[in-house]
Amino acid sequence: MKKMIGFIVLLLAFLGVAFYFGEREISQSRQKTDTPTVGVLQLMSHPALDAIYDGIKDGLKDAGYEVGQDVKIDFQNAQGDQSNLKSMSEKFVNEKAAVTVGIATPAAQALANATMDIPIVLGAITDPVGAKLVANNRRPGGNITGVSDQAPLGAQLDLMQEILPKMKNLGIIYTSSDDSAATQAKMMATLAQKAGLTVKKYSVNSTNDITQVAAQMVQNVDAVFVPTDNTIASSMETLVAATNAQNIPVFPTVDTMVKQGGVATSGINQFKLGQETGKMVAAILQGKSEPATTPIHFEKTGQLIINKQQADKLGLKIPAPVMQKAQEKGKIIK
Amino acid sequence: MTIGVSAIGQGLLFGILGIALFLTFRILDFPDMTVEGTFPFGAAVAVSAIANGINPLVATILATLAGMVAGLSTGLLTTKGKIPVLLAGILVMTGLFSINLRVMGRANLSLLNQPNLFKQGFLPQLPPAFASVIVGGLVVIIVVIMLTLFLNTRLGQGFIAAGDNPNMARSLGINPDRQKILGLVISNGLVGLAGGLIAQNNGFADVNMGIGVIVIGLAAIIIGEVSFGNLTLSQRLIAVVLGSIIYRFILLIVLALGFNPDDLKLISAIILALVIMVPTLEDKFRLKQTLTKGVRKDD
Numbered sequence: 062m063k064k065m066i067g068f069i070v071l072l073l074a075f076l077g078v079a080f081y082f083g084e085r086e087i088s089q090s091r092q093k094t095d096t097p098t099v100g101v102l103q104l105m106s107h108p109a110l111d112a113i114y115d116g117i118k119d120g121l122k123d124a125g126y127e128v129g130q131d132v133k134i135d136f137q138n139a140q141g142d143q144s145n146l147k148s149m150s151e152k153f154v155n156e157k158a159a160v161t162v163g164i165a166t167p168a169a170q171a172l173a174n175a176t177m178d179i180p181i182v183l184g185a186i187t188d189p190v191g192a193k194l195v196a197n198n199r200r201p202g203g204n205i206t207g208v209s210d211q212a213p214l215g216a217q218l219d220l221m222q223e224i225l226p227k228m229k230n231l232g233i234i235y236t237s238s239d240d241s242a243a244t245q246a247k248m249m250a251t252l253a254q255k256a257g258l259t260v261k262k263y264s265v266n267s268t269n270d271i272t273q274v275a276a277q278m279v280q281n282v283d284a285v286f287v288p289t290d291n292t293i294a295s296s297m298e299t300l301v302a303a304t305n306a307q308n309i310p311v312f313p314t315v316d317t318m319v320k321q322g323g324v325a326t327s328g329i330n331q332f333k334l335g336q337e338t339g340k341m342v343a344a345i346l347q348g349k350s351e352p353a354t355t356p357i358h359f360e361k362t363g364q365l366i367i368n369k370q371q372a373d374k375l376g377l378k379i380p381a382p383v384m385q386k387a388q389e390k391g392k393i394i395k
Numbered sequence: 396m397t398i399g400v401s402a403i404g405q406g407l408l409f410g411i412l413g414i415a416l417f418l419t420f421r422i423l424d425f426p427d428m429t430v431e432g433t434f435p436f437g438a439a440v441a442v443s444a445i446a447n448g449i450n451p452l453v454a455t456i457l458a459t460l461a462g463m464v465a466g467l468s469t470g471l472l473t474t475k476g477k478i479p480v481l482l483a484g485i486l487v488m489t490g491l492f493s494i495n496l497r498v499m500g501r502a503n504l505s506l507l508n509q510p511n512l513f514k515q516g517f518l519p520q521l522p523p524a525f526a527s528v529i530v531g532g533l534v535v536i537i538v539v540i541m542l543t544l545f546l547n548t549r550l551g552q553g554f555i556a557a558g559d560n561p562n563m564a565r566s567l568g569i570n571p572d573r574q575k576i577l578g579l580v581i582s583n584g585l586v587g588l589a590g591g592l593i594a595q596n597n598g599f600a601d602v603n604m605g606i607g608v609i610v611i612g613l614a615a616i617i618i619g620e621v622s623f624g625n626l627t628l629s630q631r632l633i634a635v636v637l638g639s640i641i642y643r644f645i646l647l648i649v650l651a652l653g654f655n656p657d658d659l660k661l662i663s664a665i666i667l668a669l670v671i672m673v674p675t676l677e678d679k680f681r682l683k684q685t686l687t688k689g690v691r692k693d694d
Contacts (some may be wrong), residue, residue: 064628065623068637072403079396080522106657140660143604144611145646147405147597148398151524152650155398167601170505174598192599195504238492239603240502265494323658 097160098133098348100153101184102172104165105141107291109315109331112183113164113210116335123336124343132346139168146171154179160342162207166192166240171204180345180352183207184338185331187241187289189357196359206352208338210241212289212314213363214249216327218256220365221312223383224325225284230259232282234274234300236292237264245288245314249392253286268296275303289329297321308375319366320394324377325387327363334360365391397523402529402647407535408593408642412608413615413635415585416537421616421631423558428484429469430612431605432491433462433583437590438600439498442506445595447681451512455591462587463580465491470576488605495602503601511595527596534592535636538585543629545581555576555628579591601618614667621673 094307101117103110114136124131135153139145150171153161161176161308163169164184172181173194183189185208195201198209222228231253233245244266250260263278265271271293285304287293293300295317301322305312310324319326338359344350365387371394372379387393412434419427427639437458444454472483496502545551557564557574564571586608594600595664619631619638624635649662 062623062626065626065630065637068622072637072640075399076403076525076528079400080525082396138657138659141603141659142607142660143597143601144405144409144593145607145659148402148643148647148650151398151401154523166503167599167604170503170507170599171597173507191501192503193507237496238502240601243502385671 082096096131096133098135098153098156098158098343099166099346100135100150100156100158100161101137102146102149102153102161102163102168103136103138103184104143104146104168107289108317109289109294110164111339112331113335116337117162117184117339117342119332120336120339121343122339122349124340124344128149128347138354143167143171147175150175152190160345161320162338162342166194169194169205169207172244176204177276178204181205181207182338182352183209183333183346183357184208184343186302187211191244192240195357198359200354201205202353206350206355206357207341208334208358209360210289210329210331210334211248212245212329213327213360214245214252215313216361216363217286217314218249218252220325220327220383221284221286222256223380224377225310228258228283230261230282230284232261232278232285233264233288234263234265234271234278234285234293235288235290237266239290239292242288242290242293249286249288265292268292268299269298271299272303275300277303279307279309282309285309285311287318287323289314297323305374310372310375310377314363316364316366316392319368323368324366324371324375325365325367325379325383327365329360330364366394367391368394370395398647399644400522400528401524403640404596404644405593406643407478407531407636408527408589408596409669410531410535410615410636410645411538411585411589411592412533412612413619413639414541414542414632415582415589416609416612417616417632417635418578418582418585420613422555423575425480426484426609427469427579427582428481428582428609429465429583430484430609431577431607432488432495433465433586433605434590434593434608435495435600435602435605436465436491436498437462437587438594438604439495439504439602440587441591442504442528442600443498443500443547445506445509445511446504451510451515453593455588455595456610458591459584459588462590463584465577466583467589469583470579474572474575480643482630492602499600499602502603503599505599506595507598510609511598512592513596530592530596534588538588539629539632539636542581542632546628550577563611610667611639611642614642614670616643617667618670621670628677657662 078098153178155315161172162182162184163172169183189195233246235242253260263274265274297318313323314328316328369388440461441458443453444457469487472478473480513526553569554574557571561571565616615638616635618641619634625636
């Protein structure tokens, strides 16, 4: 009991001191140090998210910021445990980071909740307005701007229709607990319906559901669209096994998923998104731009990638102009 | 300094979760897996309610009630349905995942620029992170007082007896099943409360935010027990909250030391294992002391 009272007294004393010095600490926080610190907060380790982080370092280097020399990076990874995000964001605020970067939506939200004045750059967040991070994509207004990893869905739909002119029923499979995947699935559904297609959405909760849901789906659709979805990305082989059985092509949004058995994509390159993020960070560090007036960056045209081997297996004929375009600007997997 | 204050604030809020787990894990002596579903459930209910314009205080109470309903489901499944309590908890937790998605309408719902309990009255004028200390402290005090009062009633004593020895309790005319349901309802109500508060403090609710919360709660219980030794029941409730604060400080130190973030989980697991082993190690150490003393006496 004595120990406990002692500890409580210690805590209260600490709080008292912190309260007394609290105001002073804030007034000092705007001082500039020689090497600025960039705080990068990542939700978890994952190939796509890691690629964004690598891209950020590359983008900073391109803009003349050698990591370790001209800029210090404090990299924190919550490894999926969301209770860590808050402490980590506050660590950045505490060490007076010049700019912070949030990779994945919950990370960005934790940062946004921790500071109203340190600039925050979104490292590939699908729907910044939906996540209430910014009021407006064109003119964010607050201390937040950044890059969206929203796949160029219009270009993707065009590509699917070019390869499959007779397509009527489009299946969309996504993970319901993945906010960005669910958002993209919804957007694609709206676009496809406008284009006169019948859309059937299928959601899974975990990798364990995929076999069953996919088996159900392939009965009812002519083609399958997969958004940027971490869960399905990690079990692409399972999905392809089910779709191949019915000769149904899969159109993912991520390059790695085409390699794993998708037919084609007009997709996004995570590394490139990271580079774009890094450049934005550099521009803010140099004082060249303000988050409030910097529009959110969206990739308009994706990189065209075609898996020829998979198309042949399904007996699909890729139109010559598409092949040519992929040869010139994109990639063909043979 | 702010970061230390924030650790205390978060420790207090997660302390409520620790107290909740203490009721089921220590007093009733069973693991309740419902918690990993109830925690985001409370968060989802509170954040959705606030997003729909409901007063944050009312939203927090709704989160508590939602947690109680979840606890009741587990309680009924295990007592009336005769499903083992571990499995019943897992079933309810799994079901809650879909319910949470329905409640929020999406996987992640943000509260930015909306009112919450930590931004009311004079709280925003305080230095950063003090709002969470004050709200957390107040809620912890209320919870501890109410639980202490409850545990000293006839019903509360029966509750403790049912956990200690169900057979003896039954012979004294106490219905252990009813006590089990009661424990699950109170405990999950508190978990819902913690989820609702922490979501407001973090600024968002996410369906995946329940992952690992059992570990956080158990860590608080064990660190509290190891650090403060023999205590009365209500003092142990406070010890759990203090344990939760210490756990936050340990994480803070790990972060500050600049370990590779990939190793974070391993490091916290090792630290926890060491803390849990402290009594065992101490015993061994004392054993040696007494042995050498014994030898000397013989001389």
